[in-house]
Amino acid sequence: MTFTFFSMFFGAGNLIFPPFVGAQAGAMTPMAAAGFIISAVGLPILGVVAVSLAGGFEQLAGRVSPKFASLLGLAIILTIGPCFAIPRTATTSFEMAIVPFTGSMPQTLSWLPQLLYSATFFAVSFILSAHPERLSKTLGRFMGPLLLALIAVLFVACVVRHSSGFAAPMGDYVSGQVSRGFLDGYQTMDLLAALYFGIVISANVRSRGIGDESQVRRETALAGVGTGMLLIIIYGVLAYMGAASGSIAAIDPAHDTGATVLTNLTAALFGPFGTAFVGLVFVIACLNVCTGLISTCGTYFMNRFPVVAGHRMKYRTWGAIFAVFSFVVSNAGLSMIIKVSVPVLSALYPMAIVLVALTLTHHVFADRFPRVYFWTVLLVGAVAALGCIASLVAVFGGALPWLDATLGLLPLYDAQLGWLTPAAVGVVIGMVDSVMRRR
Structure with a gap:
């Protein structure tokens, strides 16, 4: 159950934020990573437990009011779907796989590669979303281990290559590293996703023949603890890599992202072939995540809004709408998507936190x-x-x-x-x- 749980939370997007935290925090990375882990690991695990105890998201949020449960559910789906998470899959994979090889592109045409890439990316995702289980069965089984293996290789290379000290904190991490790390943990969106994952994990436990509710809660909690331990280790390793990147390839926190940190690291450590390989892995992983998210959002809207303006909305119609909308948003660039998502997540997360706290x-x-x-x-x-x-x-x-x-x-x-x-x-x-x- 632990690895099933882990695969639901850990995607390519989770790779880009811890290195960026470390790259900015520098010598204060332990403090920043502690704050990040509290919100990116602790809160989602508690969220899963809370949803399991309540019997589902609708029951949990319905304690405020049924209308609030519907509105919050819609806001969460849009946030982890077409407004932020789905476009981020295209922009993250683009910056990891394409940007390192477009340095000679004229400035006037710098927008063209991203436009062509995102159009192709979302077209393929839309086609695959008709049968998302096929992609998950073929890629989901080895993408997780492959990503973890890449993290391990990069970590060992950073340890061997890094010889000097760590840089002074910069950007948003000049002061208040713990609170800043806590707020940046919102970017994983895992607490919002956990409000839907909790009931899925509980159902998986029951499918194993466990009927006693106290035992279901115990198994869910154990899977959550195991997942939390894995995430803490991985986030700690990624944050160290970001801190060590200062002596290998410095970044500009005002314009760069975690994808830039990883791209610079792979280029410095392994050259263009290493960068191309890591970029390919990110493309596959992001394609897998994007397909799953389009499928999730399409199913949710088909069930919630079967008829719009007198027209019956089918699953593929909603999927096409989300693919086109995400294509438009993705061309704003990863940096802009992150900047806009921060205020929105800062509005949703406090409500999710108090709901979880009250439920517990x-x-x-x-x-x-x-x-x-x-x-x-x-x-x-x-x-x-x-x-x-x-x-x-x-x-x-x-x-x-x-x-x-x-x-x-x-x-x-x-x-x-x-x-x-x-x-x-x-x-x-x-x-x-x-x-x-x-x-």
Whole structure:
């Protein structure tokens, strides 16, 4: 179960963020990696346990309200699908496989390779999404071990090649490395995905003939712990590689990404043939992930919205819509996708965190005060949404001084943890509301 669990979480996208954390944190990589691991490993595992305890995502989020469960589910699917995760598969594989070999391309035509690549990539993904199980059966069995083998080879090469010390922190990691690493852990999107994975893992456990619910929860928890240990080791190794890359090939944190870190490392350590091989592996892995995501989103929308404007929407119609939409978004570039996704994830993650926390304490606390779900998520969601608006405006070069000043009054807002105070207030209001309703 552990390796099944691991394969559901670990994709090509998970490879690019830990090295970027290490490349920026430098000598402070242990602190930054600790924060990253808390949000990228700890929270998703707790999310799986929470969903298993609640009996599914709809039941978990429905404790706030049925409409909220539908809206949050739609927001999660769009986030881990066509808005961010699906386009990121094309841009990540493009930067790993194509960019290193387009250095001589004229600046006026620099957009053309990505346009042609992404068009081909999504066309193939759309065709394969008609039968995604075939791709998973042929590639899924060896892509995971191959990616892990590549990580091991790169790690050993970095250890052998790295002889000097580590650089000083730069970029977003000049200060507050732990909190910055925690926030960058959102980029894996694994907590959001875990809210759907939890019920799948529980079903797999039951399919083995385990009927006792306490035993199901125990097996799910053990698989989660095993997966967490694997992810901690791998993320630690990748963060070290990023920190060591400073003495091998430096990066510009304002414009480069984790894909740049890995590309520079493979080029410096193994030359163009090594870069081409790693790029090919990324293309296959990203194609596999993209096909699965298109299939997941197409199935979700077909079931949720079978008729739109009087027209019956089939699975392949939704798949084509997501492929075309993702093609358009992917040509914004990996760096822009990441910049825009940060505010959105910073809005969704706090709500997911409080839902998981309340579910884990349901039998000892939240069940006695059921209104804490509504009030906590309402206040946290309001603050997170306003913060998302302010951040998105800043990403596109604007500013809302009055909103920034208002949000800045919240404790820990500078560390992007301003939602903690509204969460505490929501718990108190929810307890009072629950007591009054009982009376």
